[in-house]
Amino acid sequence: MFFKRLLLLYKRDVLLYVIFITGAVILAVEVMAVRILAPFFGNTIFSFSSVVSIILAALSVGYWHGGRLADKHPDKNFFYLLVSLAGSTVIFAHFVSQFIVLCYQSGV
Numbered sequence: 001m002f003f004k005r006l007l008l009l010y011k012r013d014v015l016l017y018v019i020f021i022t023g024a025v026i027l028a029v030e031v032m033a034v035r036i037l038a039p040f041f042g043n044t045i046f047s048f049s050s051v052v053s054i055i056l057a058a059l060s061v062g063y064w065h066g067g068r069l070a071d072k073h074p075d076k077n078f079f080y081l082l083v084s085l086a087g088s089t090v091i092f093a094h095f096v097s098q099f100i101v102l103c104y105q106s107g108v
Helices: 004-039 047-071 076-106
Strands: none
Touching: 004 047, 004 076, 047 076
16 A cells, blocks of 8 residues: 555656756756866866856757657657656766867877
């Protein structure tokens, strides 16, 4: 009885959990971006504010485009596919940034 009720709550609120986790991941990406840029541009208010402004601009474009896609395809599975693709892109961008930083440090 308890587990059935818990499973129903999980199924009902899984979308809220996904949105909460993606927000936390975006915050972690902001912190990671500042830490990657700090050795090259310093840890100043200007570098931090530029990272935050780029993240906010990307979020607003993503929300606009995601809203249009949600109107065309109102399906939770499509939403989860988009979240998975975005997460894969963030992981790929992290590895590419590390490669660029290594090339920059070696003088290539």
